[in-house]
Amino acid sequence: MPLDSLPLIGTEVELAQIIIEPKVSEKAISETLDRLNTLRDRILNGSSFSSMAILYSEDPGSNRNGGEYKGLKRGQFVKEFEAVAFNLRPGEISKPFKTDYGYHIVQLQVKRGEELDLRHILIKPKVEQSDLDEGKDILDSLRLLIVSGTKSFNEIARKHSADDESKLNGGVLMNPMTTDTRWNLEDLDRNIFYAVDNIEVGEISEATLVREQDGKEIFRIIQLRRRIPPHRANLDQDFTLLKNFVENQKRQEKLMSWVSKKKESTHIFIAPNYRDCQIL
Incomplete structure (x- = not known):
């Protein structure tokens, strides 16, 4: 594959989170x-x-x-x-x-x-301000344990995080689009983007109140595990991405080959308005 055909990768990050869901009274x-x-x-x-x-x-x-x-x-x-x-x-x-x-x-x-x-x-039961205050206090205390070195982020995430999808993995956020741990900054939820935009690798954001799509209110801290600068895709850094890219290309080639063969034996009606279309 020619070098100039490889995609340019924007800034990527690897993240972990801990979520505390305020208890309803x-x-x-x-x-x-x-x-x-x-x-x-x-x-x-x-x-x-x-x-x-x-x-x-x-x-x-x-x-x-x-x-x-x-x-x-x-x-x-x-x-x-x-x-x-x-x-x-x-x-x-x-x-x-x-x-x-x-x-x-x-x-x-x-x-x-x-x-x-x-x-x-x-x-939905309404979460009172006192419930929110208690939830934030809990997450602030857990964050302090991590920052002070008393406990690790992974340990706290496994034991206390309310996010079942990430807690068993130490809070690490998996990208469902790539099945990888890396996220392009442009693809991040804006609340997560703002939480990690001004922190360094290894640092942890302050506890932030977030309203999820279903209306549920949670508190979240994010740890920036890794920041990967913009670069041209390569096998060392982007194996999963390139693997998916090549597989998609092959599927597309097979599909177009199948379409070309079928066009020879299939009657296709093209409306007059589209008969000058170069794609068709």
Whole structure:
């Protein structure tokens, strides 16, 4: 492969994280259950489940259409949700139950073998400021143990991090696009980018409050493990990237070869507007 055909790689980093999820108070959980039980009673007494979901559900994927999910099959939702939903009778409304997303009530509409149509209402317990303060204090204390040399980052991550995907690996963040530990700076979540932009290799960011896509609030510290300057791709530094690059090229060549052969024996209609297109 000619040198000038090798891709230029921007600045890359290797990172590790520790996440602490503030605990929700028993009071907040109790208030959430009371709200769901009140809504359930209203529905049982004649109120529309759909209207209640539109007004009160905190599930952005279904609240606008009355909490409805159609054609639900096993494996599409978390197991706690499915355990309740698949044991309801048509028309029955569950009692409140918990998943990682919050607390729910579900009404089964139609059951077709192992496929369900249902409505649900999700309410998430609110994290109080005191809960947030406690979560930050915990992470600040853990960070101090690492910075002082009392404990290693890997040890604290394995024992205390709330991120199941990275904790067993000492908090190391894997890049799902490359299955590697390296991240191009341009691909980083902006919160992570700002956390590591002004720290040196080996240093740890301050504990930062982050709101995840599902609305959950967490505290996170990031350790910058390695910074790799911009460079031309090479086998020593970029074996995985080049391997994927070559494999993709071969797949593309095979695909184009197959298309060329099929074009000779396949009738292809090209609309008049596209007959001058050079690609076709």
